Amino acid sequence: MFCSLIIFVKNPIEGQVKTRVAATVGHSKAVEVYVELLEHTKNTIAELLQMADSRRFKVNVYYGDFINKNDLWNDLNVQKYLQTGANLGERMKNAFANEFAAGAASVVIVGSDCLALNSLHLKTAFMALDNAEVVIGPALDGGYYLLGMNQLRASLFENKPWSQPTLLTETKAELDDQKTSYQLLETLSDIDTWDDYVQATKAKMSV
Secondary structure, three states, X not given: OEEEEEEEEOOOOOOOOOHHHHHHHOHHHHHHHHHHHHHHHHHHHHHHHHHOOHHHEEEEEEEOOOOOOOOHHHHOOEEEEEOOOOOHHHHHHHHHHHHHHOOEEEEEEEOOOOOOOOHHHHHHHHHHXXXXXXXXXXXXXXXXXXXXXXXXXXXXXOOOOOOOOOHHHHHHHHHXXXXXXXXXXXXXXXXXXHHHHHXXXXXXXXX
C-alpha cells in the first residue's frame, strides 16, 4: 500500500494567476510570485521524500489548465494529471477518487499558495491519518491549505463555500455531525494578496 500526495497547481500564465496580487503589483510580478510559490512547494515535497521512505509515496501534480510536460516538476518523480470538474470541489473530489482507485491507503492534497508550508507539515499529516480519519491544515483566511483522508468522503467536497471564510467551520461541523475523527495541523497563511506575500516573506527570512 502507498500514500498519495496531490498537489493542485495552476499553469503560470500572466493574467490567470494571483489576480489579487496583480491588483497591487501587476500581472507580470504576480506570475513571478506564483512561480516562487511553485518552487517552494516542489522543494518542500523534495524534503519530504528525503525524510521518509520515498517508495511509500506517490506524488501527483494536477494542473488547472493543461499538463506541462517540461517544467520544474520534472526534477521529481511525479505523475501528472489534468484537473477535471466544474468547480474546485468537484476537481478535488475527482482527484481523490482517482488516487483511491489506484490503490492509495491515504491521500493528502495541498495547493501551491503557502510559503509557510514545510515538509514536517506534510509528514505530520500522513502520520495523523494513522489515528484519525481526516486531517486538515487550517488557513488564516478561514479555509484550509491541506486536506487528507483514508477513504473518499465525497460530501466534504459538495455544497461548500469555496474561497469563503466559513469553509473550515462548515467542514468541521460536517465531520462532527458524521462523528468522523479528524486532526488539525498548525494554522498557516495562504498567499492571496501582495500584503500576504510581503508578510510571509518577512516571516520566512526571520526563521
